[in-house]
Amino acid sequence: MANRLMSRLTQCCSRVFMVETSQMTEPIYFTLSATPAAGNEQLASLFGSGNLCSVYALADDRIQSARFHAHLKRCLTAELQSECELLHAASFIPDVKNSLIRGFFLQWNSVSSSMERVVTELRQKGSVCVFSYRREENGEYICVADTDQPGERERRYYVTPSTPPSLHPSTLNIRNSDVFYQMKDAYKVLQECRDVIPESKAVLKLVDEQPLVSISSHNGRFPVIVIEGLDATGKTTLTCSLQKALGAVLLKSPPQVLAHFRPRFDAEPPLIRRAFYALGNYITAAQIARESSHASVIVDRYWHSTAAYAIATAVSGREENLPPVGSELYEWPSDLLKPSLVLLLSVSAEERLRRLSHRGLDKTEEENQLEINHLFRRKVATAYKRIQNPACIVVDANPSPDQSIGTEPNGSCEFINHFN
Numbered sequence: 001m002a003n004r005l006m007s008r009l010t011q012c013c014s015r016v017f018m019v020e021t022s023q024m025t026e027p028i029y030f031t032l033s034a035t036p037a038a039g040n041e042q043l044a045s046l047f048g049s050g051n052l053c054s055v056y057a058l059a060d061d062r063i064q065s066a067r068f069h070a071h072l073k074r075c076l077t078a079e080l081q082s083e084c085e086l087l088h089a090a091s092f093i094p095d096v097k098n099s100l101i102r103g104f105f106l107q108w109n110s111v112s113s114s115m116e117r118v119v120t121e122l123r124q125k126g127s128v129c130v131f132s133y134r135r136e137e138n139g140e141y142i143c144v145a146d147t148d149q150p151g152e153r154e155r156r157y158y159v160t161p162s163t164p165p166s167l168h169p170s171t172l173n174i175r176n177s178d179v180f181y182q183m184k185d186a187y188k189v190l191q192e193c194r195d196v197i198p199e200s201k202a203v204l205k206l207v208d209e210q211p212l213v214s215i216s217s218h219n220g221r222f223p224v225i226v227i228e229g230l231d232a233t234g235k236t237t238l239t240c241s242l243q244k245a246l247g248a249v250l251l252k253s254p255p256q257v258l259a260h261f262r263p264r265f266d267a268e269p270p271l272i273r274r275a276f277y278a279l280g281n282y283i284t285a286a287q288i289a290r291e292s293s294h295a296s297v298i299v300d301r302y303w304h305s306t307a308a309y310a311i312a313t314a315v316s317g318r319e320e321n322l323p324p325v326g327s328e329l330y331e332w333p334s335d336l337l338k339p340s341l342v343l344l345l346s347v348s349a350e351e352r353l354r355r356l357s358h359r360g361l362d363k364t365e366e367e368n369q370l371e372i373n374h375l376f377r378r379k380v381a382t383a384y385k386r387i388q389n390p391a392c393i394v395v396d397a398n399p400s401p402d403q404s405i406g407t408e409p410n411g412s413c414e415f416i417n418h419f420n
């Protein structure tokens with residue numbers, strides 16, 4: 001099986017390979033070709049020192065592939081932490097959606113017995129594809145890959161520099177791997193996981209029990225206001241105040257009925273985790289449709305959170321790598337109930353950290369990452385603001401609750417004064 005999948009990686013001449021040497025710089029791109037080609041500075045820096053190989057986890061189905069990729073990362077990180085540098089790598093076909101296959105690029109300097117052992121063990125595994133790289137004395141860069149061709153154990157390729165694609169390759173797989181634009185697509189992922197994650201059945205049952213909500217179910221009798229923002233921007237504080245002030249019903253996404261499943265799905269790779277949160281929005285939508293017929297509804301996080309976090313996590317590296325403004329990836333799902341208003345609470349990085357430190361609650365792994373990773377936080381904030389139809393109105397949430405909260409200079413309304 002792995003050999004067949006390996007062919008998918010190597011025999012396709014139009015495939016481009018990418019190695020990310022740091023979060024802040026442009027990845028290194030190259031192709032594998034049958035004829036020698038001149039290198040460039042980037043390849044020289046990559047091949048400059050030590051031993052190199054790349055590893056891709058491959059399986060026939062997407063659930064196995066996603067879980068195996070996460071497993072491989074855990075193994076490589078645990079086994080090789082001190083001995084080698086683990087870089088993110090990927091292979092893709094430019095402009096071809098869902099062609100991205102993620103992997104790792106390993107760089108190690110000395111002759112390391114555990115590196116040799118791990119690489120040999122990986123080669124023997126059915127679902128791992130390993131490429132070795134070296135620089136020849138004549139200066140050519142060579143990649144050696146196993147093959148499944150009769151009479152041929154391995155094949156040599158010349159590593160050839162490639163120009164960066166116009167859109168960052170991690171955007172190729174977002175649709176239906178990180179963000180789901182119809183309920184049936186997220187539903188399908190959890191259906192495919194039923195055997196490996198039994199909790200999926202219970203989640204699907206909860207989804208099935210909800211009455212079907214058409215996007216026009218919210219007929220506007222009572223307003224539905226969604227409050228969005230990064231952790232500790234004051235969503236819970238504001239939603240509670242609004243609930244009291246407006247006599248509104250308070251809902252959240254994911255809904256309470258899914259709360260105890262979250263730790264289970266938070267531990268899964270993005271494909272499964274994001275499908276879980278996507279389905280949560282549809283359960284919340286059914287609750288919104290029900291409640292908004294007799295009262296105003298305030299919702300603590302909804303679709304904007306699901307999409308913004310998913311896109312910011314899926315897109316590696318710099319903020320510029322995010323899908324551009326107007327990309328179809330920021331569209332609202334065609335079958336998800338729309339709120340009347342979405343407010344995005346925005347606080348400065350300093351104020352947010354101050355609030356987090358006062359709160360002292362347990363934080364999810366992702367939130368810990370947010371705290372140390374300003375770049376990721378900026379990407380989430382930018383993705384929030386690019387989501388369209390409905391777009392969110394940015395609210396300056398820096399003032400304390402007893403001060404007025406207005407919109408940011410580019411915002412469009414003075415939303416609420418003295419919400420306490």
Ligand SMILES: Nc1ncnc2c1ncn2[C@@H]1O[C@H](COP(=O)(O)OP(=O)(O)O)[C@@H](O)[C@H]1O
Pocket residue numbers: 229230231232233234235236237238355356358359397398399400401
């Ligand atoms: N406007 C505000 N000014 C100062 N502190 C605030 C404000 N809003 C919330 N807080 C405090 O910041 C922390 C995070 O607020 P919370 O409402 O739980 O945020 P979220 O729900 O967005 O994670 C809490 O300790 C809360 O008391």
Ligand SMILES: Nc1ccn([C@@H]2O[C@H](COP(=O)(O)OP(=O)(O)O)[C@@H](O)[C@H]2O)c(=O)n1
Pocket residue numbers: 230231232235253254277281301302303305306307309310364366367
């Ligand atoms: N509607 C939602 C809500 C949360 N989420 C995910 O859940 C995480 C934050 O949810 P949370 O409930 O811990 O956040 P707070 O409301 O505590 O700030 C984000 O990192 C998202 O990945 C989502 O995908 N969709």
